[in-house]
Amino acid sequence: MSKERIKISEDLYDIMPSDYQDLVKSATYGKEDRGWKDIGSSKELIEQHSLCAGCPESMAFRYILASLPNPEDTVMVGSTGCTSLVFPMVAVHNIHSLFGNQNAIASGLKRALSVRFPGRVKDVVVLAGDGATVDIGLDMTLQAWFRQEKFTTICFDNELYANTGGQESGLMQKGFVAKMAPVGKLFDKVRLPEIARESGCHYVVNCTVSKPSLVEKVIRNAVHIAREIGPTYLQLYTPCILEIGKNSMEGLQEMRDSEKPAERFAYKEYVSEPAKQLLAELAAKDKERKAAAKQLTGQAQA
Numbered sequence: 001m002s003k004e005r006i007k008i009s010e011d012l013y014d015i016m017p018s019d020y021q022d023l024v025k026s027a028t029y030g031k032e033d034r035g036w037k038d039i040g041s042s043k044e045l046i047e048q049h050s051l052c053a054g055c056p057e058s059m060a061f062r063y064i065l066a067s068l069p070n071p072e073d074t075v076m077v078g079s080t081g082c083t084s085l086v087f088p089m090v091a092v093h094n095i096h097s098l099f100g101n102q103n104a105i106a107s108g109l110k111r112a113l114s115v116r117f118p119g120r121v122k123d124v125v126v127l128a129g130d131g132a133t134v135d136i137g138l139d140m141t142l143q144a145w146f147r148q149e150k151f152t153t154i155c156f157d158n159e160l161y162a163n164t165g166g167q168e169s170g171l172m173q174k175g176f177v178a179k180m181a182p183v184g185k186l187f188d189k190v191r192l193p194e195i196a197r198e199s200g201c202h203y204v205v206n207c208t209v210s211k212p213s214l215v216e217k218v219i220r221n222a223v224h225i226a227r228e229i230g231p232t233y234l235q236l237y238t239p240c241i242l243e244i245g246k247n248s249m250e251g252l253q254e255m256r257d258s259e260k261p262a263e264r265f266a267y268k269e270y271v272s273e274p275a276k277q278l279l280a281e282l283a284a285k286d287k288e289r290k291a292a293a294k295q296l297t298g299q300a301q302a
């Protein structure tokens, strides 16, 4: 989906929807330093959504799409749930998979893309809810990690099945009572970040989406590491405000409360040794590139 491929034929320009015209004119495709700060000043890759007003999943989507290092050559794989309501409005190639199958679909897709486009970087990113990732899709999630499939898995953890009215999920907290789980959860929240690490993921982060700069950093790291080394996993807390009885303005505070030290979404990160080395190399290259750009600007101004 590079700008070249979405360019509008001159003869058809005036009949194309203005949203599409804006996408071609001012989306950040191809911009190496794209990030959350482009939100508001460039055409975003998602501007509308059908989630509940104030749902933190909608913030998370915006930050993630703004931070993908290579959106024009990225394919996202979604699954059934609240997240799947958003994908039809996302300006990045995406596939909807049957509930729970997302990591199996992504495995085949990533392999097919590397055969079809051998010389080209093609990133695959799974984005699914906790029910899809840890319950119905757990086998597919784990097997992809065991096989060292080179893509990123993002779980929007809202600690229940939101889209079907609030059933218990493996990532729900112990004791939590939901509309369709009136007895209260009897077991502990599954320690999926730890399982991801044990299953071979090279980069694992557990955090909330309260800070866009942090989301940007972890998305970039996860995609780069998956591209070069092996599977990566991000578990992002996107509370279902509808189910926990908060209004649209309270999602951010809910995330801030849950990321305090010792709370269940306190920032947790694991980076494997090869991934650490890759991140150091990327940081050095980035520094060099920015210094060269600064020098060029200086010369142009002199």
Ligand SMILES: Cc1ncc(C[n+]2csc(CCOP(=O)(O)OP(=O)(O)O)c2C)c(N)n1
Binding pocket: 080, 081, 082, 083, 098, 099, 128, 129, 130, 131, 132, 133, 156, 158, 160, 161, 162, 163, 164, 169
């Ligand atoms: C194979 C299959 N099983 C069950 C369902 C019903 N279903 C739709 S969404 C959903 C829950 C999704 O929960 P989660 O993955 O946590 O996403 P959320 O809606 O919370 O974002 C379920 C069980 C389905 N659509 N397909």
Ligand code: SF4
Binding pocket: 050, 051, 052, 055, 056, 057, 082, 158, 162, 163, 239, 240, 241, 242, 243
């Ligand atoms: S039901 Fe919950 S997770 Fe789904 S859109 Fe509404 S607030 Fe968000």
Ligand SMILES: [Mg+2]
Binding pocket: 081, 129, 130, 131, 156, 157, 158, 159, 160, 161, 162, 169
């Ligand atoms: Mg959920």
